[in-house]
Amino acid sequence: MTQINYRQVIARAISDAMAEDDRVILIGEDVGAAGGAFKTTVGLFEEWGGDRVRDTPISEQAIVGAALGAAITGLRPIAEIMFADFAGVCFDQIVNQVAKYRYMSAGQVTVPLTIRMANGAGAGFAAQHSQAAENWFLNVPGLMIAVPSTVEDLYGLIRSAVRENNPVLVFEHKNLFALKGELPDKETGVVPLGVADVVRAGKDVTIVATQQMRHRAVEAAELLAAECIEATVIDPRTLVPFDDAAVVRSLEETSRLLVVQECPPGGSWGASLVSRMMTQHWELFDAAPVLISTDETPVPYGAAMEAAWLPSTERIVEAARTMVAY
Amino acid sequence: MPDATSIDDIPTLETADPPAASEGLLASMTRIRVFEDEVMKLFSLNLVRGSTHLCQGQEAVTVGVSSVMQPGDTMTCTYRGHGATLALGSDVDRCFGEILGRVGGLARGRGGSMHFIDPDRGALGSNAIVGGHLPLSAGAALSAKLLGTGSVCIAYSGDGSTNIGAFHESVNLAAIWKLPVVFVIENNQYGEYSPLASTTPIARLADRAIAYGIPGVFVDGNDVVSMAHVAGIAIERARRGEGPTLIEANTYRQQGHSRSDPATYRPAGELEYWLAKDPIENLRRAMARSGRWTDEQVDAIHTAVTAEVVEAKDRALTWPEPGADERLRDVYA
Numbered sequence: 001m002t003q004i005n006y007r008q009v010i011a012r013a014i015s016d017a018m019a020e021d022d023r024v025i026l027i028g029e030d031v032g033a034a035g036g037a038f039k040t041t042v043g044l045f046e047e048w049g050g051d052r053v054r055d056t057p058i059s060e061q062a063i064v065g066a067a068l069g070a071a072i073t074g075l076r077p078i079a080e081i082m083f084a085d086f087a088g089v090c091f092d093q094i095v096n097q098v099a100k101y102r103y104m105s106a107g108q109v110t111v112p113l114t115i116r117m118a119n120g121a122g123a124g125f126a127a128q129h130s131q132a133a134e135n136w137f138l139n140v141p142g143l144m145i146a147v148p149s150t151v152e153d154l155y156g157l158i159r160s161a162v163r164e165n166n167p168v169l170v171f172e173h174k175n176l177f178a179l180k181g182e183l184p185d186k187e188t189g190v191v192p193l194g195v196a197d198v199v200r201a202g203k204d205v206t207i208v209a210t211q212q213m214r215h216r217a218v219e220a221a222e223l224l225a226a227e228c229i230e231a232t233v234i235d236p237r238t239l240v241p242f243d244d245a246a247v248v249r250s251l252e253e254t255s256r257l258l259v260v261q262e263c264p265p266g267g268s269w270g271a272s273l274v275s276r277m278m279t280q281h282w283e284l285f286d287a288a289p290v291l292i293s294t295d296e297t298p299v300p301y302g303a304a305m306e307a308a309w310l311p312s313t314e315r316i317v318e319a320a321r322t323m324v325a326y
Numbered sequence: 327m328p329d330a331t332s333i334d335d336i337p338t339l340e341t342a343d344p345p346a347a348s349e350g351l352l353a354s355m356t357r358i359r360v361f362e363d364e365v366m367k368l369f370s371l372n373l374v375r376g377s378t379h380l381c382q383g384q385e386a387v388t389v390g391v392s393s394v395m396q397p398g399d400t401m402t403c404t405y406r407g408h409g410a411t412l413a414l415g416s417d418v419d420r421c422f423g424e425i426l427g428r429v430g431g432l433a434r435g436r437g438g439s440m441h442f443i444d445p446d447r448g449a450l451g452s453n454a455i456v457g458g459h460l461p462l463s464a465g466a467a468l469s470a471k472l473l474g475t476g477s478v479c480i481a482y483s484g485d486g487s488t489n490i491g492a493f494h495e496s497v498n499l500a501a502i503w504k505l506p507v508v509f510v511i512e513n514n515q516y517g518e519y520s521p522l523a524s525t526t527p528i529a530r531l532a533d534r535a536i537a538y539g540i541p542g543v544f545v546d547g548n549d550v551v552s553m554a555h556v557a558g559i560a561i562e563r564a565r566r567g568e569g570p571t572l573i574e575a576n577t578y579r580q581q582g583h584s585r586s587d588p589a590t591y592r593p594a595g596e597l598e599y600w601l602a603k604d605p606i607e608n609l610r611r612a613m614a615r616s617g618r619w620t621d622e623q624v625d626a627i628h629t630a631v632t633a634e635v636v637e638a639k640d641r642a643l644t645w646p647e648p649g650a651d652e653r654l655r656d657v658y659a
Contacts, residue, residue, distance in 0.1 A: 057495070057502060061492045066464045069463060069467075070468045072445075092492075096455050104443070105445070109450075111659075
């Protein structure tokens with residue numbers, strides 16, 4: 001098998017999607033000749049040419065809106081908006097146009113559109129280049145949201161997103177760019193939207209986490225195992241649709257829910273998950289659920305501040321320990 | 327650099343003989359006028375929910391442009407978009423049905439007055455966010471270019487839209503990629519309640535084209551012959567792969583912004599000035615002057631179209647509303 005990292009696998013996924021369907025195009029700032037601001041699209045321009053791999057002006061509204069217009073008229077565009085924070089610049093296009101277009105037409109149009117953006121903190125990009133922005137879109141019916149954590153999931157979810165006949169936001173965590181994995185197979189490596197990955201099985205506590213936090217959750221689970229506390233770690237992989245069933249199956253065994261997220265608690269996917277589980281499956285719980293979040297501040301720049309802002313492996317271990325002792 | 331008024335010698339109803347197609351143009355404009363008048367009545371009967379934005383007085387813009395579009399061409403428009411959609415030939419009863427929130431509506435009553443859509447006729451949607459549809463219009467043109475369909479997208483927007491960021495981004499993108507799109511600004515003199523001069527520091531919106539390196543044309547939007555001429559040149563230019571044109575159609579919103587607006591902010595005499603330049607009357611006068619149509623023939627068009635529209639309205643009123651369960655459909659494909 002070929003080793004590849006999280007950064008490099010993006011171009012592979014896009015290239016394989018383009019090979020599969022000649023209606024697939026990629027548009028965004030510097031995605032073409034420059035190979036992407038994060039070098040995630042290297043080689044695509046040379047391989048597929050300037051018609052299908054198109055550099056745009058710094059115009060996020062035009063990027064997303066043009067991709068929408070192309071999607072409803074026969075293409076299957078992938079739009080890149082670089083840092084996920086810039087989704088704020090084109091918020092109207094995503095939440096009022098892309099998300100609502102099919103509904104407003106009573107199903108007369110479909111929106112096969114993928115929007116990729118680089119997400120998350122931990123690399124010192126400061127407040128306007130670091131937010132885990134997926135939570136902004138949870139309250140917008142019509143969108144699907146993918147939050148891949150591994151090389152294999154990133155590849156497989158991009159492939160699914162491009163095949164999907166609905167708009168899918170794909171958040172690529174930029175603090176995972178160096179993460180290594182195996183290059184997935186073109187056919188078998190496609191990961192369906194809405195199916196969680198049970199990363200690790202254990203009977204004492206269910207830890208649900210995405211992206212950077214999933215890796216810290218696995219690390220925490222290994223430390224907990226040394227104390228004879230066995231944690232299940234579930235990575236939902238997509239927030240919309242969310243694989244509630246996978247969490248319920250685990251709670252039936254563990255009766256304890258610990259959710260770890262890289263964002264403040266209010267209006268977040270973790271808060272929603274805790275709410276759904278408590279209101280729909282309260283009989284499964286032996287302890288109050290715990291939601292580990294960041295501080296309720298913008299992402300700070302300085303290394304010590306940013307490290308403290310992000311939920312740490314130690315916080316996860318401590319919370320699990322307390323829950324199990326309860 | 328293209329001149330801001332780069333189409334010279336635009337024919338007008340004063341200078342040119344009305345075309346043979348005048349009967350169809352008159353019928354189309356009258357259809358929109360009667361439709362909008364009927365919508366006002368439906369509102370007063372409390373049969374319409376929310377708000378509506380009417381386009382009486384602006385009919386020559388969309389009818390003129392539509393008359394030179396080809397099958398396969400696409401169109402996007404604003405929440406004041408009944409006329410643009412009707413001008414493309416959408417069924418009148420389905421248009422009423424949408425405003426009435428009935429199952430026979432263009433979108434089964436899902437969208438209402440501000441969300442007309444009729445993809446089979448190229449109407450890709452009216453949009454309730456000012457300028458929100460302009461990026462989408464560039465995207466439809468991108469599809470046309472990459473798929474080689476030869477189609478052109480007409481993107482209508484109001485004068486107010488030229489001050490929102492999406493306008494700038496869309497026209498710039500279309501210009502840099504030479505997309506087959508024609509931006510038609512319906513300058514009806516008011517952005518909601520504010521007169522254009524209070525929000526916009528230039529008198530000619532067509533001049534904004536200079537900033538994008540594309541042709542900009544100012545045209546009398548109450549003259550259907552002028553509109554068709556200018557739009558035809560812009561559309562063929564786009565079809566040849568030479569990129570977008572910005573057309574400023576100078577016209578007037580004879581009603582207020584929405585049903586809640588009595589338009590008391592208008593200066594004295596302004597409405598009368600524009601009523602004297604009414605686009606439908608302009609064409610009727612020209613047809614009569616030409617001697618090729620009798621008054622009776624022209625009146626007969628009005629009578630027939632009025633009957634057709636009223637009949638369509640009555641038909642739409644017989645359609646049921648969608649059941650409450652329909653609200654759950656079509657969020658996802």
